[in-house]
Amino acid sequence: MKINSELLKKLVDIYSPSGDEENICSFIKNEIKDYVDEINIDNLGNLIARKKGNGKKIMIASHMDQIGLMITNIEKEGFLRFTNIGGIDPHISLGQKVIFKDGTIGVIDYEETSDITKLKLENMYIDIGVSSKEEAEKVINIGDSCVYYNTYLEDDNRIISGALDDRIGCYISIETIKNLKNIENDLYFVFTVQEELGLRGAKTSAYSINPDLGIAVDITGSGDTPGAKKFAIELGKGASIKVKDKGIVVHPKVKKLMINTAKKHNIPYQLEIFEYGSTDSGAIHLTRGGVPSGVISVPTRYAHSPNETIYKKDVVSCIELLTKLLEKNIEI
Template sequence: MEFNSDLLKNLVKTFSPSGNEERVRELIINEIKDYVDEIEIDNLGNLIARKKGSGKKIMIAGHMDQIGLMITDIDKKGFLRFTNIGGISSLLSISQRVIFENGTIGVISNENVEDKNKLKLENLYIDIGAKDKEEAEKKVNVGDSCVYLSEYYEEGSRITSGCLDDRIGCYVMIEALKRLEGTNNDVYFTFTVQEELGIRGAKTSAYKINPDIGIAVDITGTGDTPKSKRFAVGLGKGTAIKVMDKSVIVHPKIKEAMVNTAKENKIKYQMEVLEYGGTDSGSIHLSREGVPSGVISIPTRYIHSPNETINKEDVENSILLLKELINKEFNL
């Protein structure tokens, strides 16, 4: 299938930091509304799209939010102080451009310190070109959020962009849904909020849906760059089937079903044992009395930067695996 570059471009350029997912949610609704039977937005803002069936109740989850910054103070010279929304690196943030919802652009810089490796967020500030506090407050207020400003770049099989975490997971879900001709299972495509702040949206939506099975779709790191931590996952080696991360040990029957499905359909895959991080499955599998859960992971380099990098073939294999899993008859 041809890669839908326009859809991914629209997803990654849509301003939606944690707690402000409305814009990307509307974009997703417009993409999927003709392919599902029901659409609901729950109290926390999760988008739940149901494809009806009489089989197992399956919750597919990918998060809509992206990491960002929130303004905590504006000094008398018009410089902005901020806190993090999710996993922001102080060192990586230096000299990055950021953009606010109203289009205001700023540059992150730092106070003079002897050792930049010891920088904390409190040592950083955003310069929006204001001459004083009064001028700054005409553009930005305390409590406003911003995100890294990045560009979408695609060449051959490689894509580089900001917030592929987890817009690429949303992309995989949307494309799998569009390819479904029907399903025996009762499937809830759930686009969650505030994952970057502690997998919050997945917790409330899983409680509401009460699924038999949970499958998260998210990114994972790689171990294929120079002197990286030893890790078997690499770009171009296929979709990653998670075994474990810090939030979940995948249910053995779900892991087995995913591996068997990949083998039966000649889908290129690799096994993922992640020693850090987590996904929506971390909340789903602990919902109510427990939900057998797994994760489809898209290998990604330079996570939580403006230049996250993925391989289109890995994305396609992730779509194929999700599509086949949706139609699978699970015996738990």
């Protein structure tokens, strides 16, 4: 299976910070409309695509949003102050280019009087190349958002890009939708909003769907770089099957189902215990009376940076695992 580089590049290049997912939603809707039976966009902006079946109701969640910055103040010299949208690291952000929805480009820097070893967002600013507040206000308003300026790179093994969290999950869901032909389960592919702000889209969509099983598709970290904390996930070793993170302990039956499916079809996989974050599964499994849920993740280096790095063969393993899970009747 080859990676559809053209599709993935389009996905990561679409501006879509949390709370402003309209463009990516429209693109995905157009990409999958001929492969599903129903498409609905709910009140919060989640894109819900159904492939009808008579078996268990399965919800597959991939989030459309990306981390970003929101303008809080414009200084008299035209420099922009900002707050975070999701998990923004000040040191990663220093010196980075950002892009606003209208295409305006800025550069992030910091007050030289502040201690760079204790850098905080409140000591940083965005320079958009103007010399006054009046000039800045012609293009930027309080509340406008921006994201890291993205450069997509690909070689024989790797993909390096911003916004792979979680456009790679969206890509895996899209390719799985296209792969599935005759299905037995009743499948709800949900492309969620505002995951980076607290799994908000997953909460509302899971409540309305009321699934029998939930599967989130997202990225995870890796423990294979110099000095990394011990973490049994490596790039190039296959799909990550989650056991636990800060938001969920995966239901034993779901974990067993994923492992057995991977073994049966000779799909490379790794078991993941992630200590730092959560995915949409954290909201799905607590819906109503509870939903057995799990996660398929792509091992990733340099998460929440403009240079998130993944291996293509891990993406292929994730697509194969998700496809094989969904094409047969599931009993949980």
